[in-house]
Amino acid sequence: MSEQRAHNFWGWGYADRFPDLDTRRGLGEQVGALLGAGPLVPRDPPARDAITLPAPRIAPPSPLAHLGSAAPHDRITHTHGRGYRDILRGFRGDFASAPDWVAYPATEQDIEALLAWCSQARITVVPFGGGTSVVGGVEPRRGPSSEGVISLDLRRLDRVLDVDPLSRAARIQAGARGPAIEAQLAPHGLTLRHYPQSFEFSTLGGWIATRAGGHFATLHTHIDDFVSSIRMLTPAGVYATPRLPASGAGPSPDRLALGSEGILGVITEAWLRVQARPRYRASASVSFPAFAEGAAAARAIAQAGLYPANCRLIDRTEMLLNGVPSDGDAVLLLGFESSDHPLGPWIDRALALAAEHGGRCPEGPRLRDDGARGAAAAASTYRESFFQAPYLQTALVSLGVIADTFETACTWDRFEALHAAVQAAAREAGAGALACRFTHVYPDGPAPYYTFLAAAPPGEEIERWTAIRNAATDALAAAGGTITHHHAVGRLHRPWYDRERPDPFALALRAAKRALDPQGILNPGVLIDV
Structure with a gap:
């Protein structure tokens, strides 16, 4: 099935958003300087027509054939998620693990028929969602006794x-x-x-x-x-x-x-x-001389019962990567919204708490009551960069740069030690730049989110990436953080998830799997082994 605007078959998002050669050269100079590696030379992405795929191992019975496709385009675009490793494999033209068939059911009856066929014929079914998994959750891997694998795409059920x-x-x-x-x-x-x-x-x-x-x-x-x-x-x-x-x-x-x-x-x-839909909004950007002071302010605000919609703390490296101006080593982006009432008292109290921890907000809060989106300058810049970040990662892969993220959550009493351990482990393993932000905050702890960049010789990217990720993940797990706050487990986080969950819960989850999926056809290898 095709869509009006072409998607990048190997990287993130729309194909026409992949930057041209001159833009990538300029980016290569900037990132090379940041990593101390000199100007980085862009590499050309693969041509879709040059991709070779293994022959499909299965074919649907004739009553179901109209529900899907084994065309190269459909199989290619359902091979990888959109994590760093996925994008790198796509950039290398590696689609050897493509599904045998892609199903596009239009009704629940279609799905029931597909599940019945796959259960009877021992065919693996991998629900695809939007294909944006960054943890290997949509990889079309066969089960141990599977005859083949289909990718199940529900895009036709979209109302x-x-x-x-x-x-x-x-x-x-x-x-x-x-x-x-x-x-x-x-x-x-x-x-x-x-x-x-x-x-x-x-x-x-x-x-x-x-x-x-x-x-x-x-x-x-x-x-x-x-x-x-x-x-x-x-x-x-x-x-x-x-x-x-x-x-x-x-x-x-x-x-x-x-x-x-x-x-x-x-x-x-x-x-x-x-x-x-919100009518009232209030926002502010607060600078801090150190990340630790910003973290203390975020904790105070989270524990005050103010419930800001945005309480995102970003460090200096994160500011640099996203073009956010600040005169400190950290900035806290605050935002409140409501459909019911003005928010002046809420933002004023949050700023007072921030000031108690060394926060400065010279421009003061920005208030709106007309329903229009509006935020302090730093927050607006960061919001735009936030949604552009996956496109930047795709461009960086074409420059030979390792660019990825990992995230966690921990209690406030453990954060300082966790943060120090993760930074030390990632840098020792080869991270050339490491940034941190809080994506979410709770009364009992933050959700730190890390971005790392590294240079690697051509052909050694996966090994260097694996070393950095494993070192950082081992450190955060040892310091009492969860393996994931919101990226899911998939296959990437599976070894640490096995250690994090209670053993009796694993037994219960396996029992549920056996009861609901007796033939073990659904997404084998994710969360548990059958």
């Missing part, structure tokens, strides 16, 4: 099916991407306001399956907080949870589907709690 304005809820199909969800809610004066960095291309089903983090830095930090009920099709039958504002009736069935990463079933739709 808002029902809106309940009284309860402020909407029933939305799982294949809907972020922009489509917002466009369909807008006529009702409603919004979900869940904006992961992959917002433009990721899907509701993917958000739920990976417990994606979104727009809000406090209170409603994950998609979990918006889910009212979930409908999921499993090889054993329909898994549908009741729509309720809250319940104390035993373990939550929604919690089993949230974060299940495609191993238990295919999420087809969900009821989501939505909101009135």
Whole structure:
């Protein structure tokens, strides 16, 4: 299936957003200077026509053939996610692990028929979502006794099916991407306001399956907080949870589907709690002489019950990478929003708390009450860079630069030691630049998010990348951080996830897998082994 605007088949986003040669040369000079490696020379990406694929090992029965495709374009574009390793393999023209067939079901009946065929024929099914996984969650790997693998793409299930304005809820199909969800809610004066960095291309089903983090830095930090009920099709039958504002009736069935990463079933739709579109906004940028002082201010604000929508602390390297101006070593980007009331007292109290920890905000807060988006200058610059970052990573891969991220969450009492250990481990393993920001903050701890850059000789990128990631991940796990706050487990984080979860929980998860997916066809190797 094709779309009007061509996607980059090996890298992030739209093909026409990949920078031209002169732009990449200029970027190579800047990043080379940052890494002390001299000007970096751009390399040419592969031509799609030059990609060779293995022959498909399976073919659907004739009643299902109309639901999918084995065309090279479809198989190529469903081979990799969009993590660093994925983009590098794509840039090298390596699509040897392409799925045998790509399915595009239009109804739940289509999905049920596909699951029945694959269970009977021992064919692996990998739910694809928007294909934006950065942890290997959509890799089309076969199970140990599988005859082949299909990639299941729900892009045809992309509608808002029902809106309940009284309860402020909407029933939305799982294949809907972020922009489509917002466009369909807008006529009702409603919004979900869940904006992961992959917002433009990721899907509701993917958000739920990976417990994606979104727009809000406090209170409603994950998609979990918006889910009212979930409908999921499993090889054993329909898994549908009741729509309720809250319940104390035993373990939550929604919690089993949230974060299940495609191993238990295919999420087809969900009821989501939505909101009135914000009218009032308040924002400010606060500079600190040191990152530790900014962290103390973020903690005070998180513990004050103010619930800012944005409370993003960024260090000097992060500012440099994103062009954010500041006269300190850290800047805290604050933002509040409401559909109901002006926010002056909230931003004033947050700034007072920041000032108690050495924060300076010479320009003062910016207030709006007209519904229009608006923010302090530094916040506006950072927001734009935030959504452009995946495009930058794709360009850096073409320059031979290792560029990747990892993230965690820990309690406040552990953060200082974790931060120092992660920085030391990553730099010792070869990171040439390391940046940190808080994406979310809680009363009991922050969610630090790290970006690292490194130079590597051609052909040695994967080895250097693996060394840096493993060293940093070992350090954060040893210091008491979670393996992931919002990037999911996939295959990349699997070794550390196995150590983080309780052993009895692993037994329970395996039992659920056996009950819902008796033939083990769904996304084998993710979360657990069968």
